[in-house]
Amino acid sequence: MEKGSLSIHSENIFPIIKKWLYSDHDIFVRELVSNASDAITKLKQLSMMNEAKIEENPTFKIDVMLDEASKTITISDNGLGMTDEEIKKYINQIAFSGAEDFLNQYKDKSDKEQIIGHFGLGFYSAFMVAEKVEIHTLSYKKDAQPVIWHCEGGTEFEMKEGTRQTRGTDIILHVGDDGKDFLNEFTLKETLQKYCSFMPYEIYFTVVGKAPETDEEGHVIIEEPKPINTILPLYAKSPSDCTDEEYKEFYRNTFKDFREPLFWIHLNMDYPFNLKGILYFPKFNTEFDSLEGQIKLYNSQVFVADNIKEVIPEFLLLLKGVIDCPDLPLNVSRSFLQNDGFVRKISNYITKKVGDKLNGLFKTERETFEGFWDDINPFIKFGGLKDEKFFESIQKIYLFKTIYDKYVTLDEYLENAEEKKVFYVTDRLLQSQYINLFKAHELNAVILEHSIDTAFISHMEAKNEGVSFTRVDSDLTDHMKESDDSIDPEHIKKVQNDLTGAFKSAVGLEKVTLKIENMKDASIASMMTLSEEARRMQDMMKMYGMGSMGSLDPNMFKPETTLLLNHKHPLVKYLMSHIESYKEVIEKEVPNEVPNTDSKADENKDSENKEAAEPATKIVKETHYHVDEMGQLIMEQLYDLALLAHSQLSPDAMTQFIKRSNTLLSRLI
Numbered sequence: 001m002e003k004g005s006l007s008i009h010s011e012n013i014f015p016i017i018k019k020w021l022y023s024d025h026d027i028f029v030r031e032l033v034s035n036a037s038d039a040i041t042k043l044k045q046l047s048m049m050n051e052a053k054i055e056e057n058p059t060f061k062i063d064v065m066l067d068e069a070s071k072t073i074t075i076s077d078n079g080l081g082m083t084d085e086e087i088k089k090y091i092n093q094i095a096f097s098g099a100e101d102f103l104n105q106y107k108d109k110s111d112k113e114q115i116i117g118h119f120g121l122g123f124y125s126a127f128m129v130a131e132k133v134e135i136h137t138l139s140y141k142k143d144a145q146p147v148i149w150h151c152e153g154g155t156e157f158e159m160k161e162g163t164r165q166t167r168g169t170d171i172i173l174h175v176g177d178d179g180k181d182f183l184n185e186f187t188l189k190e191t192l193q194k195y196c197s198f199m200p201y202e203i204y205f206t207v208v209g210k211a212p213e214t215d216e217e218g219h220v221i222i223e224e225p226k227p228i229n230t231i232l233p234l235y236a237k238s239p240s241d242c243t244d245e246e247y248k249e250f251y252r253n254t255f256k257d258f259r260e261p262l263f264w265i266h267l268n269m270d271y272p273f274n275l276k277g278i279l280y281f282p283k284f285n286t287e288f289d290s291l292e293g294q295i296k297l298y299n300s301q302v303f304v305a306d307n308i309k310e311v312i313p314e315f316l317l318l319l320k321g322v323i324d325c326p327d328l329p330l331n332v333s334r335s336f337l338q339n340d341g342f343v344r345k346i347s348n349y350i351t352k353k354v355g356d357k358l359n360g361l362f363k364t365e366r367e368t369f370e371g372f373w374d375d376i377n378p379f380i381k382f383g384g385l386k387d388e389k390f391f392e393s394i395q396k397i398y399l400f401k402t403i404y405d406k407y408v409t410l411d412e413y414l415e416n417a418e419e420k421k422v423f424y425v426t427d428r429l430l431q432s433q434y435i436n437l438f439k440a441h442e443l444n445a446v447i448l449e450h451s452i453d454t455a456f457i458s459h460m461e462a463k464n465e466g467v468s469f470t471r472v473d474s475d476l477t478d479h480m481k482e483s484d485d486s487i488d489p490e491h492i493k494k495v496q497n498d499l500t501g502a503f504k505s506a507v508g509l510e511k512v513t514l515k516i517e518n519m520k521d522a523s524i525a526s527m528m529t530l531s532e533e534a535r536r537m538q539d540m541m542k543m544y545g546m547g548s549m550g551s552l553d554p555n556m557f558k559p560e561t562t563l564l565l566n567h568k569h570p571l572v573k574y575l576m577s578h579i580e581s582y583k584e585v586i587e588k589e590v591p592n593e594v595p596n597t598d599s600k601a602d603e604n605k606d607s608e609n610k611e612a613a614e615p616a617t618k619i620v621k622e623t624h625y626h627v628d629e630m631g632q633l634i635m636e637q638l639y640d641l642a643l644l645a646h647s648q649l650s651p652d653a654m655t656q657f658i659k660r661s662n663t664l665l666s667r668l669i
């Protein structure tokens, strides 16, 4: 028997391993099973090079055994095994740079996020869950002797002659309190599936001493043991060998999502770096907030982590997929990955592939692409906003769904538009009156209802010179107006002024401008429009929650609304013909203002009229409006109807509106 001390430079690394990787306890499964897998790969390579003599047609496999009674987990392989010299070299002399790096870099940091999964703690991660670890091993080498090694978590180990008869290694973990969760069959199996689902050798999981399953008559059901993994995952195959059904099955199994993905991209690259994977476009929910994808990152068929945004462009994290890149330097910190040129290349490659796929679909299967559009557009828009290169590659294929349920690109829309103006709808229900108006005049408008569209619209305007987006309710287009020579514009202007005053007094309007227009559609009496810029400002404020910030008054950006009255409508005609009777002009005596002496013109004037002293007061005319009951009803109703057509009334206004409507109807009977 041999005793010794592990040559760790630190006092004791294990408490540190335990503390810092606390929440990633399950990583020991990945480390030990991938060591077993590596041991098999190395033996296969040696055998191929005729360096190792092994049986013909060997069945390589890894067994993971859980013994709840003795509180052990055993990971057993039939790989190359170790001689006692090798144990001394690879296990005892933990000149393992990983541990040293770990200590140096993370001594003062408690942020476990800094540590990317595959850190190279390797074998010693066993002590995250075990209080004692044994290695039973027999090397493939001729005349090798079996060896047993064990260590109780301190820096002391023991080595002695072993009993193992067959080539390979058993790692036996005597699980302590820190790892007791893993003594649960389901937890351990789940962890194995998380990390090892695609490992290249079959992995069998057994629970020692578990009573075999029986059928109703008590007969033991004999089942062929099934590995927990797939040794050749679909993504590792050549795309030409994969069927649609296989892609869908892989999706279901990997993401436990039983909705069908829309489509997928098989990434398969050998040069200049090695990268394989499949990205799926899932059916997105319509609300942006609930978009949540999952990209699983693998390193040579070993799971590393989900959603590593340093490697995968952020917007792609909305997709679901697996990416395997053996060349990734994952045993480094995340901040390194972020600035690494190689990692950026990978990320660019993935982005480019997604752009290519979308362009391909657009060009060759436009109808299919249109069919996907409602589902994928938030993703594509988000991608374009986040990634300039991605935007450039797909900017020509952004589709816009029109109010006629057709899909057009921006260029296609503009072919039939005037002044590069794109009309849009943000809420089909609230803006239905405007949509109907557009349809009645055979005008086009597109539907941009998603919360991302506010930002998307601004982006498209910035990227397409001269193009402007205007919401359907922001103004009347010339197409909707009708010129009428019998209308005297001067007269209209005057009436408009008076009606503004009358509405102010009857409805209590402060911020509304009133306009009389001769609209083609005689059935519309009143309409409300909101200026585009001010409304966008308000939308932005809402989006960023700025209205609630003490320093800014949300009313500051209250959209300028305009109440349009249709000259053609009888109700408006009624008001116009009665406006004079609502008016009362009062003459009032007010103090005369002191002339402005700063002005040269005034000075001259003063000198000319030196003798004629200014009177102390002057008479001004003030117009007051006294709207009668009928006028009041009409004005209130016209205003509420216009408001109703594009937004909800406040609860108070709604109560008044209903009451008034009933009054009006009662008068009909």
Ligand SMILES: Nc1ncnc2c1ncn2[C@@H]1O[C@H](COP(=O)(O)OP(=O)(O)OP(=O)(O)O)[C@@H](O)[C@H]1O
Binding pocket: 031, 035, 036, 039, 077, 079, 080, 081, 082, 090, 091, 096, 098, 119, 120, 121, 122, 123, 124, 169
């Ligand atoms: N099951 C095993 N069979 C044979 N040799 C093993 C086995 N497990 C570990 N070893 C040997 O011990 C060495 C140290 O293992 P450890 O897991 O600490 O580091 P690594 O596998 O070399 O690197 P890392 O895990 O950080 O990628 C291995 O390189 C290997 O030589």
